[in-house]
Amino acid sequence: MKKTSEHWKLAPAPEDRSQATIASHYDLFIDGKFQKSAKGKRFKSINPADEKVLSEITESTDADVDKAVKAARKAYEGEWGKLSGKERGKYLYRIARIIQEKARELAIIESLDGGKPIRESRDIDVPLAAAHFFYYAGWADKLDYAFPGRKPRPLGVAGQVIPWNFPLLMAAWKIAPALACGNTVVIKPAENTSLTALKLAEIIQEAELPPGVVNIITGHGKVGAAIIGHKDIDKIAFTGSTGVGKLIQRSIAGTHKKATLELGGKAANIIFEDATLDEAVEGIVNGIYFNQGHVCCAGSRLYVEESVHDEVIRRLKHRMGTLIVGDPMDKNTDIGAINSSEQLETIQKYIGIGKKEGASFYQPACSLPKKGFWCPPTLFTDVAQSNRIAQEEIFGPVLAVQSFRTVDEVIKKANNTPYGLSAGVWTDKGSKIFNLTSQLHAGVIWANTFNKFDPTSPFGGFKESGFGREGGMHGLAAYLDF
Amino acid sequence: MLRKSAAYPLPTSSPTVDQVGVIERTSRFTARSIKKESKVQGLNMVLSMIDLTTLEGMDTEGKVKQLCYKAQHLHDAYPGLNSVAAVCVYPNYVALAKKELKGTTTGVASVATAFPSGNSSLKLKLEDVKMAVDSGADEVDMVISRGRFHQGDYAFVYDEIASVKTACGKARLKVILETGELGTLDKVRRASDIAIAAGADFIKTSTGKIQPAATMPVTLVMLEAIRDHYFKTGEMVGMKPAGGISKSKLALHYLIMVKETLGEAWLDPTWFRFGASSLANDVLMQIMKQATSNYQSADYFSID
Amino acid sequence: MKRLEILKTYKLYIGGKFPRTESGRFHAYMSGKKHVANVCRASRKDFRDAEGSARSAQVDWWRKTAYNRSQILYRIAEMMEGRKEQFIEELILQGHTKAKALAEVEKSIDRWIYHAGWCDKYQQLFSSVNPVASAHFNFSVLEPTGVVCLVPKPGEALLGIVSMIAPAIAAGNSVIVLCDLKSPLSVITLSEVLHTSDLPGGVVNVLTGELSELLPHVSVHMDVNAIVYAGDDKEQLKSLQLDAATNVKRIIKVDSAELNSTEDPYLIREMSEVKTTWHPIEQIGASGSGY
Incomplete structure (x- = not known):
C-alpha cells in the first residue's frame, strides 16, 4: 500500500x-x-x-x-x-x-x-x-x-x-x-x-x-x-x-x-490455487492467530500451492498488518496476551529455532505494552517439512508455511505427523474437497473455513x-x- | 489521477469469492469499536466523502438549488464542518448545479448512459455523457450493460466502459455495476475487474434504484478488486458504495473496511465516496452529540 | 495298499502370502497324544512384516466401495461354506465335539454374512449431520482407525476370531490377528479361505505364536493404531495399556463370550474414528435476502 x-x-x-x-x-x-x-x-x-x-x-x-x-x-x-x-x-x-x-x-x-x-x-x-x-x-x-x-x-x-x-x-x-x-x-x-x-x-x-x-x-x-x-x-x-x-x-x-x-495437534491448512484466496487468507488468520494461537486445532502448518504462494503471502502479510495486538480488554484487540510467561518462553524458543533453521521470519510492526506477555503474529516462510517448527506443536501465534505442487504431495505431507486433530482445505472445486477431506487423517476437517466450533459438532482427534x-x-x- | 481508457486488457478470468467467508470478514469490521476522537475524526471524514444525491423523475430546479445550498451549509449552527464532496444529479441539471456551486470545492457529478437501466444504444449513451461533460460535470456516473454482462458478453461491457471513459475527457468516471442485479459475489468481482481494466476512475455499487443497493459484503469484494489491481500495477482506483447507507455507525464501519482492505491512502474523497442523501444528517446529529453530549433530534437538522 | 495321507503345513499369512516364520521356530501341536502339525511360532520380525503389509493394504481396502467390501465378506462366507467339513474336522482335532464343531462353524459362516451386510449400512447408522448454528454444512462419518491388532482369547479357535476380524475389516481397517498356540489350526485354514475370497493381500494377516512373547512388541509398535484384546489376562491387558501410551494407541477390551453370543455393529464403531467436516453454505437467494 x-x-x-x-x-x-x-x-x-x-x-x-x-x-x-x-x-x-x-x-x-x-x-x-x-x-x-x-x-x-x-x-x-x-x-x-x-x-x-x-x-x-x-x-x-x-x-x-x-x-x-x-x-x-x-x-x-x-x-x-x-x-x-x-x-x-x-x-x-x-x-x-x-x-x-x-x-x-x-x-x-x-x-x-x-x-x-x-x-x-x-x-x-x-x-x-x-x-x-x-x-x-x-x-x-x-x-x-x-x-x-x-x-x-x-x-x-x-x-x-x-x-x-x-x-x-x-x-x-x-x-x-x-x-x-x-x-x-x-x-x-x-x-x-x-x-x-x-x-x-x-x-x-x-x-x-x-x-x-x-x-x-x-x-x-x-x-x-x-x-x-x-x-x-x-x-x-x-x-x-x-x-x-x-x-x-x-x-x-x-x-x-x-x-x-x-x-495436541499440528494441523495442516491447505490452500489450492483455485481457492477463494481472500477467504483463505482470512482462514489462515483465524486458523493460527485466533486466541494467540493457543488452540490445539490451530492451523499451524500452512501448505500453499506454489503457483499462488507469493500472492497468498502478500495478502497474508497485508492482513497481518491490520491485526491489533494489545490490551485484551480493548474491544478492538485481535491478538491479546500470551497466557503465561512460561508459554511465552516456549513460543520464543520456537521462534529462535525457526530462525536458526533458516526459515524466513516476518512479524508486522506493532508496539507492545511494557508489562505482560506478548508475541506479535509471526510468519515463517521457506519452511521445510523437516524443520522443527513444522513438526512440533508451538501453541502460539507462529505459522510455518510450505509450498506444494501436487494433490498427492500435499496429502502425504499433511498426514506426515503423529497428530491428527484437525485440517483445513481451501479450493473452489467440490470433488477436490471431498478427495482431500476423505484422505486427510484428522478428526475435524474445515473445508473453506477454519476454527469453527459448535456444540452439535463432534470434536476430537x-x-x-x-x-x-x-x-x-x-x-x-x-x-x-x- | 485520471486513468486511461482501456488501461488494461479485458481480464480472462477473475478470482472467486465465498459469500460466507466474506460475511465473516465484514462482521469483523462491524465489531470494531470506534470511540471518542476517532469517532469525531471518522464522522468528519464521512461528511467530506458524501455525494449528495437527487435522482428523481420529479427533480426540479428548485430541488437542485436547495441541494446545492445544503452541500455548502450542512449545519450552520456548528461552523467549521467539512462540506460534501459532490452533488450528484441528472445531466439536464448539471449546468444549474455548476452555477450554484461556483467557487466552492464541491464538485458536480452527473449520472449518464441511459441511467438507471443502461438499455440504449452506445451512440445515445455517449451523447448523454457528452451533454453532462459539456455542461461542466466534474464526474460522470455511468451504468454497465447488465444484460450483456449476464449474457457473458464481457467484451461488450468492457468496450462500452472504455468508450464512455474516452468521452468523459477530463471528468472522472464512476462505473456503476448495479450489484443488486448481478446475483452473486463472483459476478460482482468479475464486473469490478472488467470496469477497472476498462479505465474506471471509481467503481460504484448501485444506482439506488434497485434493492439490495450497497452492502458491506458487496463493497468488500469490490475493494478487494481494487486492492488486487493496486498490488499488480501500483495504480489506485476509487470506490463508491451507493444506496442503503443512511446511518453514521454503518458509514464508519465502511471506513474501517476501506482502511483495513486498502489502507489509509484511500481514506480521502479523491478515492472514496458515499452515494447517499440521508446519511449527512445522521452524521451531523452524531457530530453534535459528540460536541454537546446530548442525543439529538432530527427536527434540528435541515432536510434537503 | 494304504495311501499315505498328505499332511498340511500350517504357515503364517502375511501380505497375501503364506510364509513360514522367518525365525524357523515351530510349535508341535498335539491333539491329545497325537501330533497333528508343526505350527509356526511367529517372531517379532514376522509381526513387523505383517504390520507393514497391513499398513500398505489398508488405504486401498478402505477406498473400495462399501458394496464391494460387502461382497467380499459375503464371498468369505461362501468359501467357508465350501470347506465346512475341514473346519469341523479341525475343530474336533482341537477338542470340540462333533455337534459343537458343526454349530461353531455354521455360526462363524453366518457371522461373516452378518457383517457382510453391515459394510454398506453401519455408516448410515453411526454418521450424523450436525445442525450447527452457523452457515455451514457439518457432518460426521466413521473412518477406519487404521491398522488394528486383534488378540482373541486363547482357546478361541474360530467363532471368537471371526467375530473380531469381520467387524474390523467391515469397518475398513486392516488387521493382524495374533493367535495363541492353544488352538491355532482353524485360523490358518481361515486365512486360506480369506486368500481365495478376493480379499486383497495384507488386509488380514495371521500370526500364530506365544502372546507373551509377541505382545510387548506389538504394544509399543508406533504404527499400530489399536489393539482389540479379548483375553482374560488382567496383567497382560495392563501391560498393553501401559505401552499403548507410546503412540496413544486405542486399547479396546472386549468380552469373548459376549462377542460370540451377540451380533451387533458396535465393535465396528469402536474400531472407527469419527471425522467431522465443515463447509460453508452460501446464503444467497432464499427469502429475497440478496447479499
Missing part, C-alpha cells in the same frame, strides 16, 4: 471491568458449597496482560480431592442418580440460561484471567459455553435414541482436567455431557485460569444443582494427577498436551477407568491427538456404558 501516516487511529475502547466481581480469594467448590482446603495453601492468579494479581486460588490437597470425589460419589448414588433424565436436563437448561444472563461478567473475567481478546471471550467462548449446556440439556432424556439396540447407563464419577486456553468453554464441554448422561463430576481448571470455573461454581449454586453433582477444585498439575489417580473415579476426561495425555494413559492402565483424551469425541451425539458415548 501507499505509504501514509497513520492518520486515523482507533481510540481505546476498553470493556468496563467494573461489570465483573472477582473475590480476593476463592475456596474449593465441594458438595455444593465453597469450602476451605484442609491445608489452606493458596497461590496467586495473575492477569497476563499486566502481571497484576487478580485473586488467590486454593491449592488442593489429596484430602481435598478425596473429599470432592466422595461428594461426587454420594451425589451419584443419591439424589442425582435417582433423578430422571428430564429433570437432569432441566438443571442443565437452567445453567445455560444463567450463563447467558451473566455473559458479560464471564467474558470480562475470562479476558482478564487468560489474556484473550474480549471480542473472542464475548463472541465465542461464553456464548459457546452456554450453547453447550443448552445442547446437552436436551439429550438427557433421549439417550436411548443415540444408541440403537442398547440401554446406555452412566459411568459414575467423572474426573476432568482442563487446559488454560478456553477455560470456561472447556469446563462446559466436560461438564454438560457428563451431567446429561447422569454422571457426577470432579473437575480441575488449569492453575493459570481458574476464575471462570469458580464463577461457574457460583452459577451452579444459583441453579440449585444438587450438592456434589459438580465439584470444582483448583490447583496445579499435582491435583489433576490426584483426581485421575483416585480409585473411586470411573471416567477420565482430559484436554491438554500429548505429553501429559500419555502419562494419563499410563497411569490408568489396569484400572476400570474409561478415558477420553483431547491432546486421530492418532496422537487423542481419542473419544466431545460435542454432538458422538460426544455422549464418552460418558455412557452401552
